[in-house]
Amino acid sequence: MKPLVLHAHSTGPNPYKVAIALEALKVPYEVKLWQFGDAPNGLKGPQFLKISENGRVPALEDPNTGVVSWESGACVNYVLRVYDKENVLGPRGDSEQDRVDVEKWIFFLVSSIGPFVLTFHHAQAFGLAYLLT
Ligand SMILES: N[C@@H](CCC(=O)N[C@@H](CS)C(=O)NCC(=O)O)C(=O)O
Numbered sequence: 001m002k003p004l005v006l007h008a009h010s011t012g013p014n015p016y017k018v019a020i021a022l023e024a025l026k027v028p029y030e031v032k033l034w035q036f037g038d039a040p041n042g043l044k045g046p047q048f049l050k051i052s053e054n055g056r057v058p059a060l061e062d063p064n065t066g067v068v069s070w071e072s073g074a075c076v077n078y079v080l081r082v083y084d085k086e087n088v089l090g091p092r093g094d095s096e097q098d099r100v101d102v103e104k105w106i107f108f109l110v111s112s113i114g115p116f117v118l119t120f121h122h123a124q125a126f127g128l129a130y131l132l133t
Pocket residue numbers: 009011012013014015036037043055056057058070071072073110114
């Protein structure tokens with residue numbers, strides 16, 4: 001199996017969600033780090049925008065399937081669907097409740113914990129004034 005490519009930034013928290021899922025499932029992957037900004041190695045540069053038109057990490061490339069994904073929730077869901085056939089991280093059963101019990105935590109992670117951690121990180125890294133500008 002070829003390693004997946006997880007696109008990340010050295011300080012960004014969102015790619016960790018995908019890395020945690022890959023680690024837990026023992027899926028081989030490599031990390032490619034990008035910089036902020038529109039330089040050739042930047043998230044807003046033309047090379048990365050071809051991978052993720054959103055210009056943000058994480059993005060995930062799977063050379064085994066040819067699938068390219070971005071947004072941490074979409075990347076995690078892809079990893080679960082394709083690489084968690086034994087439901088290590090996925091639903092414990094086949095019922096609709098079992099599926100919702102996984103989805104609700106993924107959505108909570110993406111919509112609540114993720115933005116909070118990012119805001120906290122930016123406040124720490126750049127100061128509270130940065131958040132108000
Ligand atoms: N909702 C997105 C958030 C992605 C995001 O904001 N990623 C940050 C790093 S953790 C980023 O790429 N920031 C660069 C920018 O906004 O220019 C997700 O969950 O993947």
